Structure formats: C-alpha cells, structure tokens
Amino acid sequence: MRVLNAVSALALLGAVCTATSANAVVLVVGGGAGSQCYATAEYGDPYKAFDICSRALSDQEMSVRDRAATYINRSVVRLRVHDWSGALGDTDLAIARVSGIGEAFVNRGAALINLGRTQDALTDRNRAITIGLDKVHLAYYNRGLAKEKMNDTRGAYADYRKALDLDPTFTMAADELKRFNTSGQMMIPMGQRRS
Numbered sequence: 001m002r003v004l005n006a007v008s009a010l011a012l013l014g015a016v017c018t019a020t021s022a023n024a025v026v027l028v029v030g031g032g033a034g035s036q037c038y039a040t041a042e043y044g045d046p047y048k049a050f051d052i053c054s055r056a057l058s059d060q061e062m063s064v065r066d067r068a069a070t071y072i073n074r075s076v077v078r079l080r081v082h083d084w085s086g087a088l089g090d091t092d093l094a095i096a097r098v099s100g101i102g103e104a105f106v107n108r109g110a111a112l113i114n115l116g117r118t119q120d121a122l123t124d125r126n127r128a129i130t131i132g133l134d135k136v137h138l139a140y141y142n143r144g145l146a147k148e149k150m151n152d153t154r155g156a157y158a159d160y161r162k163a164l165d166l167d168p169t170f171t172m173a174a175d176e177l178k179r180f181n182t183s184g185q186m187m188i189p190m191g192q193r194r195s
Contacts (some may be wrong), residue, residue: 034070041073049077068098075107087111100132109142113149119140120148137166141173148186157184 033056040049053074057067078087091108094101100193105128105129120139125143133139144159157163163173 013138025093033059034066037070037073041076044081046077050074053077059187068094068101068104071097072101072104072107075104075111078109079110082114084111084114088115100131101129102131102139103137104128105131106133106139106142109146111144112141113142118146118149137163137170137173140166141170141176144173144176153180153186154184157186 012087032119033052037049037053040052049184053070053191055063056070058076062070068139071090075087075094078090088111091104091111094104095108098104105124109121109124109128112118112124122143122187125139128139129136129143141157141163143162144156147153147159148156157177160173160176160180164170164177165172
C-alpha cells in the first residue's frame with residue numbers, strides 16, 4: 001500500500017490530461033475478494049480497494065477470467081490515484097490472460113493518454129470498440145479525448161456525440177460537447193468549459 005501512496009503523491013507533481021478519462025470495471029463472478037474488488041474499484045476508497053484487489057489476486061483458486069477482470073478493476077483504482085504506469089501494467093496483465101475483454105483496452109488507453117502515448121491510446125480505444133464492452137459509450141468518449149489531443153476535432157466531436165447517443169445520461173460527454181458548435185467545430189479548447 002505504501003507504493004500506491006507514494007505513486008499518488010508523485011502523480012500530483014506530473015502533468016495529466018485536462019479532461020477526465022472514463023474508466024471501466026468488470027464483474028467478477030467468482031465471489032470473495034475478487035467480487036469485493038469489483039464493488040469498490042470505481043467508487044470506494046481507492047486505497048482500501050487497492051488492498052482488496054491485491055488480496056484477491058493472491059487467490060490461487062481464482063479462474064483465469066476472474067483474475068483478468070480483477071487486474072482490470074485494480075487498474076481503475078490505479079487510474080483514480082494517477083498511477084498511470086501501474087494501471088498500464090495491470091491492464092497488460094489482464095490482456096495477457098484474456099485478450100477479449102474490451103474494458104482492459106479502455107483502461108489501458110486511459111493510462112497511455114496520460115503517459116503521453118496518444119496514438120497508442122487511440123489504437124486501444126479502437127480495439128475496445130471492436131471487441132465490445134458493456135459500457136461502450138466509455139470507449140467512444142475516451143477515443144474522443146485521444147482524437148482531440150491529436151487535433152482531430154471533428155473526430156472528437158463525433159465520438160463525444162456517439163457516447164452521448166449511446167447513453168443520454170452520460171454527463172462527461174455532454175460537458176465535452178458544450179465546447180463545440182453544432183457543426184462539430186471546437187469553440188473552447190480542452191480543459192476550458194463554458195460557464
């Protein structure tokens with residue numbers, strides 16, 4: 001746990017993407033600490049969630065799919081505290097076990113964009129959309145962030161629009177769209193919002 005505390009403190013010193021990536025958790029069906037990891041990864045205390053997820057990963061009886069899902073869920077915890085490298089490592093471990101879980105590529109893309117590897121982030125988000133995931137709107141939103149960082153404002157607008165079309169209650173996409181006019185031209189740069 002000390003490692004996570006040190007990493008989160010160091011993350012405060014580094015530059016991060018101005019817009020917030022949306023991260024994806026994966027249901028763990030095996031019960032036990034893996035299910036607790038899932039339940040706390042997105043909204044629980046990140047430090048407790050990290051400990052729960054790490055404890056779950058020490059379970060030798062966990063199925064390969066649940067182990068991959070737990071790595072994905074722990075990557076969400078790491079992303080929440082800006083441990084980009086740790087999140088990348090966890091998603092890589094998940095993908096090495098089960099390469100067909102789209103959420104791993106959404107979270108890997110979030111880590112990569114914050115590590116300054118925007119093209120790689122875009123590739124991973126495309127892969128997530130191709131594979132599919134429960135909350136595909138997250139992949140479109142995150143792909144929009146990558147496209148905007150690459151100065152593809154029309155592409156970013158289209159992805160934010162698609163994310164909002166897929167989930168009309170998704171406020172993060174709605175907030176990004178407020179910076180564009182109806183023809184998809186950016187009126188306000190990333191990181192700035194209309195009041």
